[in-house]
Amino acid sequence: MNKxxxxxVSVLKNCKNLTSLQxxxxxxxxxxxSADPIVAGKLLLHCTVHLSDTLDYARRxxxxxxxxxVFMYNTLIRGFSDSDxxxxxxxxxxxxxxxxxxxxxxxxxxxxxxAAANLRCFRxxxxxxxxxxTRGLDTHLFVSTTLISMYxxxxxxxxxxxxxxxxxxxxxxTWNAIVTAFFRCDDVKGAEKVFASMPLKNxxxxxxxxxxxxxxGELEYARRAFEEMPVKDEVSWSTMIVGFARYGCFDEAFxxxxxxxxxxxxxxxxxxxxxxxxxxxxxxLEFAKILHGFIEKAGLVWITPVNNAxxxxxxxxxxxxxxxxxxxxxxxxKSIVSWTSMIVGLAMxxxxxxxxxxxxEMEESGIKPDGIVFIAIxxxxxxxxxxxxxxxxxxxxxEVYGIKPAIEHYGCMVDLYGRAGQLLKAYDFIxxxxxxxxxxxxxxxxxxCSFYGNVKLAEQVQKRLSELDPNNSxxxxxxxxxxxxxxxxxxxxxxxxxxxxxxxTKSPGWSMIEVDKVMYTFIAGAKQDxxxxxxxxxxxEIMTRIRVEGGYVPEVMNVxxxxxxxxxxxxxxxxxxxxxxAFGMGRLSEGSVVRIMKNLRVCKDCHTVMKLISKxxxxxxxxxxxxxxxxxxxxxxxxxxxx
DNA sequence: CTAGGGTTAG
Numbered sequence: 335m336n337k338x339x340x341x342x343v344s345v346l347k348n349c350k351n352l353t354s355l356q357x358x359x360x361x362x363x364x365x366x367x368s369a370d371p372i373v374a375g376k377l378l379l380h381c382t383v384h385l386s387d388t389l390d391y392a393r394r395x396x397x398x399x400x401x402x403x404v405f406m407y408n409t410l411i412r413g414f415s416d417s418d419x420x421x422x423x424x425x426x427x428x429x430x431x432x433x434x435x436x437x438x439x440x441x442x443x444x445x446x447x448x449a450a451a452n453l454r455c456f457r458x459x460x461x462x463x464x465x466x467x468t469r470g471l472d473t474h475l476f477v478s479t480t481l482i483s484m485y486x487x488x489x490x491x492x493x494x495x496x497x498x499x500x501x502x503x504x505x506x507x508t509w510n511a512i513v514t515a516f517f518r519c520d521d522v523k524g525a526e527k528v529f530a531s532m533p534l535k536n537x538x539x540x541x542x543x544x545x546x547x548x549x550x551g552e553l554e555y556a557r558r559a560f561e562e563m564p565v566k567d568e569v570s571w572s573t574m575i576v577g578f579a580r581y582g583c584f585d586e587a588f589x590x591x592x593x594x595x596x597x598x599x600x601x602x603x604x605x606x607x608x609x610x611x612x613x614x615x616x617x618x619l620e621f622a623k624i625l626h627g628f629i630e631k632a633g634l635v636w637i638t639p640v641n642n643a644x645x646x647x648x649x650x651x652x653x654x655x656x657x658x659x660x661x662x663x664x665x666x667x668k669s670i671v672s673w674t675s676m677i678v679g680l681a682m683x684x685x686x687x688x689x690x691x692x693x694x695e696m697e698e699s700g701i702k703p704d705g706i707v708f709i710a711i712x713x714x715x716x717x718x719x720x721x722x723x724x725x726x727x728x729x730x731x732x733e734v735y736g737i738k739p740a741i742e743h744y745g746c747m748v749d750l751y752g753r754a755g756q757l758l759k760a761y762d763f764i765x766x767x768x769x770x771x772x773x774x775x776x777x778x779x780x781x782x783c784s785f786y787g788n789v790k791l792a793e794q795v796q797k798r799l800s801e802l803d804p805n806n807s808x809x810x811x812x813x814x815x816x817x818x819x820x821x822x823x824x825x826x827x828x829x830x831x832x833x834x835x836x837x838x839t840k841s842p843g844w845s846m847i848e849v850d851k852v853m854y855t856f857i858a859g860a861k862q863d864x865x866x867x868x869x870x871x872x873x874x875e876i877m878t879r880i881r882v883e884g885g886y887v888p889e890v891m892n893v894x895x896x897x898x899x900x901x902x903x904x905x906x907x908x909x910x911x912x913x914x915x916a917f918g919m920g921r922l923s924e925g926s927v928v929r930i931m932k933n934l935r936v937c938k939d940c941h942t943v944m945k946l947i948s949k950x951x952x953x954x955x956x957x958x959x960x961x962x963x964x965x966x967x968x969x970x971x972x973x974x975x976x977x
Numbered sequence: 978c979t980a981g982g983g984t985t986a987g
Contacts, residue, residue: 339978375978383979408979444980479981510982541983548984572984604985611986642986674987706987 338367342376349380352388359395368399375405382413387667389413393422401435408441415449418702423449424458438465440474447477451484459484460493473502479511486515494519506532510539517546522555541569548577553586568594568602575608584612601628603637610643617931617958619651620851626660638666642675649679652929652956652963670701677710682963684973686718705737712746716753717962719976724750745775752782753976757791773803780809781935784816785977792816807838845914845932849921856913865917873916876947884946888939911940915947915955927954935960935977945969 349355359377362368368377374395381392389410396402396410407430414422427446430436438446443466450459463481466472472481478501485494494515501508509532516525525546532539540563547556560566560574571594579587591609594601601609606629613622626644634640641664648657661668661676673696680689693711697703708731715724728747731737744767751760760779764771776799783792792813799809810833817825844857854865862870880886911932918928936944936959944955949969957964965972 343978372978379978405978412979441979448981476981483982505981507982512982514982536982538983543983545983567983569984574984576984602984607985637985639985644986646986669986671987676987678987704987710987 336372338370339372339376342373346376346380346384349385352385352391355380355385355388355391371399371401371403371406374399375403375409378406378409382409389417389419389422393426396426402433404430404436404439404442407433407436408439408445411442411445411449415445415452420449420452424453427462438469438471440471440477443471443474443477444480447480447484451480451487454488456485456488456490459488473500475501475503475505475508479508482508482511482515486511486518489519491515491519491521491524506534506536506539509533510542513539514542514546517542517550520550522546522550522552537565537567537570540564541567541573544570544573544577548573548580551581553578553581553583568599568605571599572602572604572608575605576611577608579608579611579615582615584615587612588616600632603634603640606634607639607643610640610647614643614647614650616848616853617651617846617929618848618853619648619653619929620848622647622651623656626656635664636666638664638669638672641666642669642671645672645679646675649675649682650958652958652965654679654683654685668699668701670696670704670707673701674707674710677707677714681710681714681717682958683965684718684962684976686714686720686723689714689718690720690723703735703737705740705743708735708737708739709742709746712743712750716746716750717973717977719754721750721754721756741769741772741775744769744771745778748775748778749782752779753785755782755786757782757786757788761791761795771798773799773806776802777806777809780812784812784819787816787819789816789820789822805836805838807833807840810838811840843910843932843934845910845930847914847918847928847930849918854914854917856910856917858908858910858913866913868920869913869917872920873912876916876919876951877943880943880946880950884950886943886946909937909940911936911957911959912943915944919947919951919953927956929956930958932957932959936964941971941975941977945971 345358349358355377359368362373367373378392378395381388381395392410392413396406399406407426411423411426414420414426423446427438427442430438430442443462447459447462450462463472466477471477478497481497482494485497494512498504498508498512513525513528516528529539529543540559543559544556547559556574556577560570563570571590574590575587578590587609591601591605594605606625610622610625613625629635629640629644641660644660645657648654648660657676657679661672664672673692677689677692680692689711693707708727711727712724715727724747728739728743731743732739747763748760751763760782764775764779776795780792780795780799783795796809796813799806810829814826814829817829842857842860844855846853846855856866856869911930914930915928918930922928936957941964944957944964944966946969947953948955948966955966957966962973962977964977
């Protein structure tokens with residue numbers, strides 16, 4: 335390092351933001367220092383690596399340099415390759431090609447190929463491959479490794495293989511890349527074969543097998559590979575936690591998290607996001623609070639993904655205030671994921687207007703909406719009954735933002751109309767969709783038919799569903815419930831018989847409650863354990879009291895069986911959410927809110943019972959069902975009976 | 978002065 339370089343390094347070390355960098359830049363311009371390629375290069379590097387949100391400044395820095403060298407181009411290309419505009423890497427590469435004084439080297443190709451991979455752009459990737467070929471750089475080990483990853487990202491496994499086969503001296507990293515390529519292209523068996531034939535493996539090779547298995551949902555294989563690993567590091571543990579949580583196996587995720595600590599390792603930020611996601615699914619608020627404390631003590635609050643996971647977890651545990659606190663006070667830069675998490679959190683509580691407000695705030699902060707945040711905002715509209723706003727967003731999405739609606743967006747629209755009771759409009763919408771409706775779309779409409787008791791439309795919808803997915807028990811249950819709701823017991827019996835003939839079983843409803851940091855699960859009609867027996871005893875007492883003091887009359891609509899009135903009553907009474915609430919009331923201390931998580935949507939009778947309990951017992955109840963949160967207080971639900 | 982493969986949220 336020469337003196338000038340040392341000077342730059344020591345000054346830039348203290349440039350923590352763009353303003354202080356600009357001060358140094360101004361000084362360099364005035365003194366003529368910036369003409370030195372080393373100084374210009376250092377400035378550019380600092381923008382792309384150490385500062386955030388300064389890529390635009392970096393670009394201008396390059397454009398204002400009279401004769402940028404390869405290093406400057408490469409630095410800028412690298413900065414863009416992992417940004418949200420990887421396309422700028424490609425244009426910078428082209429810029430370099432037009433400059434006769436700087437021709438691309440192996441670094442340029444590696445970085446630009448990374449951008450092509452992130453864009454999943456086969457055309458650009460293949461073009462770069464040709465360019466590298468003509469310059470004799472395609473067999474450069476770093477370039478060929480990136481080529482393998484790029485082709486795999488684009489779904490072209492055969493190209494990736496060809497590059498690998500033609501690589502003269504593949505090292506362990508190249509081998510790892512080709513194993514990952516097989517997983518990326520859904521070829522688990524191929525990945526295993528290549529892995530077995532690897533001449534040498536390091537820890538990363540084993541870890542990518544775990545990552546590959548868990549991403550494919552092959553959790554048992556992952557578990558076996560994990561147990562067979564000679565050495566495990568924190569990436570191994572994190573991969574297992576994240577992988578199991580992703581597939582809804584939150585108990586296993588919790589288990590691995592406990593294991594980490596048992597073997598004396600400290601959970602890192604990745605394992606924490608994984609276990610937080612498990613909490614979100616389980617609705618384990620108390621555990622989430624403990625993790626939050628741990629995160630603060632460990633100094634991990636600067637990491638945006640951790641804050642996003644916390645926001646999401648608090649939201650899904652019903653504590654939207656805590657979610658908001660984390661969201662508003664997060665010290666790092668908010669990403670589009672942060673905003674989406676918060677929007678969903680508000681939407682689940684039915685705060686539609688606030689969710690929309692946040693969307694606009696996000697735009698003002700300079701973040702461009704993507705397809706997913708539009709799903710969130712449409713969800714917010716449908717759960718708050720904001721039909722007109724929802725339609726507006728849907729139209730603007732394509733026209734103003736240039737985002738082509740995906741099947742999920744169409745699903746949101748069907749839900750928007752369906753929840754509002756505009757069933758025919760929803761049906762019309764489906765028949766006019768430019769893409770063929772899938773089962774989710776029809777099932778959404780069937781749910782709305784059930785809520786509004788529209789038998790005729792439901793039968794039509796069910797016909798479509800039985801063509802697309804004949805063996806789904808949930809659809810049949812829903813249809814039978816619709817018949818039961820209007821007293822068509824003969825039709826109920828027909829559906830039931832056909833279900834029995836097809837050997838279908840109803841997937842059971844379950845509810846969970848956390849008491850003293852233990853999660854208790856209740857399943858309607860399941861074998862009775864001690865907690866369930868305790869819940870039944872308490873429930874009996876509660877039902878009597880709300881009959882006498884609250885004027886409760888059982889709602890017997892959503893019962894599957896054509897049975898005697900009294901039995902029907904019993905069947906509704908044992909819905910799992912009632913058991914969970916009863917259990918909580920018996921166990922929780924006076925004045926604490928009862929929080930329940932349910933895997934299905936709450937039925938009308940349970941909804942009524944919750945309202946009455948909240949009034950008669952002066953008790954706050956928060957119920958998270960499949961679709962949203964219900965907060966019961968003094969006889970009223972936050973969903974305004976709209977779910 | 979920059980590299981390639983393994984875990985991070987909606």
